[in-house]
Amino acid sequence: QVQLVESGGGLVQPGGSLRLSCAASGIIFSSYTMGWYRQAPGKQRELVAHITSLRDTNYADSVKGRFTISRDNAKTTVYLQMNSLKPEDTAVYYCNALFPTTGRDFWGRGTQVTVSS
Secondary structure (H helix, E strand, O other), X not given: OOEEEEXXXXXXXXXXXEEEEEEEEOOOHHHOEXXXXXXXXXXXXXXXXXXXXXXXXXXXXXXXXXXXXXXEHHHOEEEEEEOOOOHXXXXXXXXXXXXXXXOEEEEOOOEEEEEOO
């Protein structure tokens, strides 16, 4: 019943921008910390950014200053605005919803971001 559906991925040139969206259903969205993770070929999945119910944010050092996470509780959607993209940003990006009290979380299926000239 819980669904997280990512969209907005694609192929962009270095220096370009993309905005990823994750639409959530089946959860009380406003109670969850929402996060974006990514997994590049041959690498482990890593946290990119997360945003709490209070809209506190954290970013990986590698994306700080370039990416912005935001949420729209009315639309039960979390976004990741990605600017100044680099080839090393190429990965499958996954949406995550975490209920902090219990530690239970849910994952989307991912969306591919490819940064290449």
